[in-house]
Amino acid sequence: MKNRVETLESILERLRHSIRQNGLKNSKQREEIVSVLYKSGTHLSPEEITTNLRTRDKSTSISSVYRILGFLEKEKFITALEPGKTGKRYEIAAKEHHDHIICLNCGDIQEFVDDEIELRQIQVSKAYKAKLISHDMRLFVICGRCQKQIKE
Amino acid sequence: MKNRVETLESILERLRHSIRQNGLKNSKQREEIVSVLYKSGTHLSPEEITTNLRTRDKSTSISSVYRILGFLEKEKFITALEPGKTGKRYEIAAKEHHDHIICLNCGDIQEFVDDEIELRQIQVSKAYKAKLISHDMRLFVICGRCQKQIKE
């Protein structure tokens, strides 16, 4: 996992601020979801997040989780990733920017940054007279461990 | 659009061979879908493909289209792309490999290849002791035309 570049408390502070800015009201769940994603450090599905919240509050509904994830993504507190066939997964945005290496066999997700690639992406966009807003790069691989397993 | 590296007839020849290899039977629709994608040269949704087929055969069902798209993708005659919120789009695989630049405003999709990026992707995988199977890179941008429009 890439380093987290901000403490949880600082993120929650920004979240509260963003909620006020949007004329919304505070809610336990929004902070809870941010905390869960921060603490897990990995990429969780809406379902997994819901299950996690339910360990503390049995009545948590997955629709609220979806609503909150939508808000948090819009406000850039979290980012979405589509690792394969099954639906989206989310991770806390307060990490250094990175891309993903996904094992097609075991589903393991690793993170990486390659400065040269980042640079070239900007240059490619410029060549097309386009303004680069974001990018998504996923390398689909068979990881070292799975390669060994398959051989055996 | 990147250059097509094979004629339609040659692709259909390979398709017929692949069908025999798989112990399947010939069908008009499989060839039709390959032709439609080849001739369009762009990225079509299952819905658009169905609509196109229906101009010649009104009874074409979208479920058959999905079934065939699944087969054609498995056999690498076509490749899938997820350009944004809405579902998959498919393009003929008989083009040079390329990645995509997608305009977030108008949805326009351009294709490009950057050799340096391709190379670094392989190196990154190696650094993780992983075997690179495929990759997906999408640059989300505001294209030149849309930038102008927004200013006006």
Place this chain on the structure above:
DNA sequence: GTATCTGCAAATGCTTTGCACACCC
């Protein structure tokens, strides 16, 4: 008090599947 938040259930949108008949070899 009023607007937002939540859980629930129903709806949605894309995709897949079961089935009966049509078609290919």
Place this chain on the structure above:
DNA sequence: GGGTGTGCAAAGCATTTGCAGATAC
């Protein structure tokens, strides 16, 4: 003739939405 292909309708699955009660400010 037996297996594969197709259209149709129904089912699946992830996600979204409408609504009524709960909660925050």
